[in-house]
Amino acid sequence: MRTKSRITASAIASAALVGATVIAGVPAAQAIPVNSHCGTETAGPRSSFVSHEQLTKELERIESTSKGLVEVDVAGYSNQGREIYQARVGTGDTVVLVQSQIHGNENHGTEALLSLLKEFGGNSAEAAAIRDNVTIVAIPRLNVDGGERDTRQNHMTWDDVVADFPQLAGVQPAWNYRSATPGFDVNRDFNPDLDYVPAPEDFPGNSARTGWYITPEAQTLRDVYAGLEDEFGVVDYFVDLHNQWPCYSQVGTDNMSTLSISGRFIADPTQFGDWPNFDYDASRRANVAVYDALQERGDSAFGHLTLYPQDTNLPGTALGSFALRGSATVLFETSSNTQSDGQKRNGFLTKQVETGLKGLITAVADGSVESLDPEAYEEIPERIFQPAD
Numbered sequence: 001m002r003t004k005s006r007i008t009a010s011a012i013a014s015a016a017l018v019g020a021t022v023i024a025g026v027p028a029a030q031a032i033p034v035n036s037h038c039g040t041e042t043a044g045p046r047s048s049f050v051s052h053e054q055l056t057k058e059l060e061r062i063e064s065t066s067k068g069l070v071e072v073d074v075a076g077y078s079n080q081g082r083e084i085y086q087a088r089v090g091t092g093d094t095v096v097l098v099q100s101q102i103h104g105n106e107n108h109g110t111e112a113l114l115s116l117l118k119e120f121g122g123n124s125a126e127a128a129a130i131r132d133n134v135t136i137v138a139i140p141r142l143n144v145d146g147g148e149r150d151t152r153q154n155h156m157t158w159d160d161v162v163a164d165f166p167q168l169a170g171v172q173p174a175w176n177y178r179s180a181t182p183g184f185d186v187n188r189d190f191n192p193d194l195d196y197v198p199a200p201e202d203f204p205g206n207s208a209r210t211g212w213y214i215t216p217e218a219q220t221l222r223d224v225y226a227g228l229e230d231e232f233g234v235v236d237y238f239v240d241l242h243n244q245w246p247c248y249s250q251v252g253t254d255n256m257s258t259l260s261i262s263g264r265f266i267a268d269p270t271q272f273g274d275w276p277n278f279d280y281d282a283s284r285r286a287n288v289a290v291y292d293a294l295q296e297r298g299d300s301a302f303g304h305l306t307l308y309p310q311d312t313n314l315p316g317t318a319l320g321s322f323a324l325r326g327s328a329t330v331l332f333e334t335s336s337n338t339q340s341d342g343q344k345r346n347g348f349l350t351k352q353v354e355t356g357l358k359g360l361i362t363a364v365a366d367g368s369v370e371s372l373d374p375e376a377y378e379e380i381p382e383r384i385f386q387p388a389d
């Protein structure tokens with residue numbers, strides 16, 4: 001008996017050890033070994049993500065099946081004249097503004113928003129509690145032209161800009177313009193002053209300076225933000241859903257990082273004027289809520305998120321500008337854009353964004369986000385760059 005039970009115990013222990021080795025890594029279905037084609041495999045078919053036409057139909061369907069609990073409107077138009085949608089759900093006093101795909105080749109956030117809008121417009125008690133306590137305004141795929149063309153930039157020439165702002169004739173194009181596309185990195189076109197008018201002396205600018213609202217896409221987001229400020233005073237939360245290089249690992253482990261998050265985009269708020277509502281601790285608490293929600297998924301790749309580099313100063317991003325105005329800010333950088341090797345993992349990566357974002361919104365709805373320790377943010381593991389083959 002004794003011997004047998006010792007053997008059994010030992011056998012279980014060694015089985016558990018083997019099991020732990022397997023489980024501690026990324027589950028087999030999501031495994032990307034370090035130095036194994038990271039970022040160099042052929043991208044999967046673009047068709048696994050919704051087209052503009054499918055996005056339009058899906059939003060119409062969500063509005064209709066939710067019986068209007070999810071309200072869909074055209075917030076503005078892209079440079080090529082496509083609709084930029086906003087979907088609003090909930091009637092709470094706290095507002096969460098969340099957008100996806102300001103970079104056109106970063107799709108997972110859009111798929112996650114469609115799924116969450118469906119859920120929040122549903123008839124579960126959980127959805128009703130969220131609607132009572134939070135107003136969620138989602139802009140799925142801000143950069144609709146880049147989405148159709150699968151480019152990071154929007155689709156716009158410098159001549160288009162000069163036609164809109166004749167005072168810029170003869171000025172060197174903005175630093176975030178890529179003439180080969182042609183288009184702008186829209187996420188460098190923001191300014192904490194929502195009334196800023198483009199001035200020739202502010203061009204070409206650089207990444208340490210504020211942007212200009214020269215693109216219709218940034219103008220659309222600014223107008224939605226300004227409207228929410230009029231309505232709520234401060235836009236309490238702003239979440240921006242992106243994708244990053246697929247090959248980062250998590251410091252101190254063998255895990256590949258499936259997501260990086262951040263609440264830090266401004267090194268010194270006083271450098272950009274007087275912004276009394278800037279609240280870095282609120283941003284840190286919001287990020288901790290996302291982190292906790294993904295850790296609660298247990299020992300799985302859902303927990304393998306990391307902290308985006310903290311030595312950044314990006315006042316021309318939507319996150320940087322809106323943080324100065326007083327929004328608690330969260331950046332999601334999900335592994336792999338459409339040119340990377342994320343194809344097999346699309347379902348997992350989308351679910352990961354849903355889980356983290358829903359965790360934040362739930363913590364806002366029940367008030368628990370307020371009691372989170374902002375210092376816990378500093379404990380999120382850093383990410384380490386891994387080269388592709």
Ligand SMILES: [Zn+2]
Pocket residue numbers: 102103106242243
């Ligand atoms: Zn991005």
